[in-house]
Amino acid sequence: MTDTTASDLPKVSVIVPTKNVERTMERCLRSIAAQSWGNVELIVVDNFSTDATFDIAQRYADVAVQAGPERSAQRNLAIERSSGEYVLWIDADMVLTPHVLEDAMTCAVAGDLTGVFIPEVTVGDGFWTACRSLERKCYVGVELIEAPRLIKREWFVTHGGFVADVAGQEDADLRMRLLAQGVPMGHIDTYILHDEGRLTFPDIMRKRYYYGKSLPAYNRAQPGAISQQGVATMRAMVRGLPILAGDPVHATALVGLRACEAAAYAAGAFAENRATRRAGVAG
Template sequence: MSPSSSERPLVTVVVPTRDNERTIRACLSSVVAQTYEHVELVVVDNHSSDATPRIARELAGTVVVAGPERSAQRNTGIAAARGEWVLWLDSDMVLPARTIDVAVDTALATGASAVALPERTVGEGFWTACRALERECYLDDPWLHNPRLVRRELLLGDAGFDLSMSGPEDADLRMRLRDAGRHIELAPVIVDHDEGRLTIADVLRKRYYYGRSIPAFAAQHEGAVSAQGRAVLRSYARNHRRLLRDPGHAAGMVAMRSLEVVGYALGARRGRADRARGTKG
């Protein structure tokens, strides 16, 4: 039997952000509009220079200023949380109204310690459509989805997000939870990720930035980078019919992923140099 509404656990939604006035209102409004009744909303702003803090104060119960990176912001939000469960979102994500209900039901029904929420890309332009097609290949692959709803007790102290990573920190948490024997379940709900109008320059900049954390991630999880790559390729193979139905965007997806590999490699080279100098870069 499902617990009554009054017995449902409190969920703290943590949203790290910086200069995201284009998307943050839709993101926070979707949290406020959840059918789940026991939600607190914590926004952790990294010294935004646009209207982001004003919008956050309109909609969130708690707004904290902290940085310097997303991992630190998430840890700050977790420390401020009162909920039994913590759910973190990027500020360009929008939740369907029953997302938290479905995620909590999934956790309670399966005994999971963490729940992943599949995403689909929305936005405009050719490259955004290529990203959307790519994400469609992952929707039913539990191994490739990182958790977003986790019991707060599992995230406190050193168990939170690794401050040496910005990009791979989600995969790092997933692997640490699994290594500890924690069950991660995939919720039957899809979150919208508003990536706007992607350009190749945008993609390369982000992958270079994320790539700088790959040496730290690889040092913590031997063989994980290549294993992730193989899992992605298997997803493409399983979805070959989907890709063949849209050959133009499929070709663009392949080109974009190839350039992303270059961005990751260049970023990783910079990350290794930073580690050799004993700095985070």
């Protein structure tokens, strides 16, 4: 960074929704405090954690409040409380490498961009976490899969925040809205670490089933997006064949994992549609 003082730099509001994430919380917030970009505010919205999460948040955050019921509502509240020209949204199991904000803001300011895509690198222990890490390597630069995490606050004010009735695809919905509007966006190579811990197969399936329950709402909000993302995923895997070939054991398991995840998503969507139909009949 140049000798520009912090007050001369555009402010970035980093927003973090939390709930019972004390394992990763302090590392996440420390990484925000250690950014090379000098003008940053940190806003944490905690969903009434029962562990030490909120205590940690209060030690680091400029604004720390408690509210729910889901990440979308928490993020929207954080955006309301923010004062930065740009908003960076992350989860509490993510760690910013030291120059993420500086590189993203340099990109955004130079091109007067509305959003900047930032790649993720999965870290953690265990076999299934290694599969997820391998998968992410295939997605770098794919706009229908990666997330534009740095966004002008003005865009949120004008177009609304995260959709409240979608859990798990709220980031995809945001991305699809930005892409549909054709707003200027860019990419950086500097990455965010995503600490997924030790993933287990049952945990993955439970989460995909839960996320699947909001797929009908996502499909209503973004017709055709699910199939577009499916095609983009397949193309990314084909493009990433050299990467996958370098780790055949985890690549083979990844193929099976993706198939099981698709089934779990479908089961969750089916259960939600059935519950909706029953509610309609009862009403």
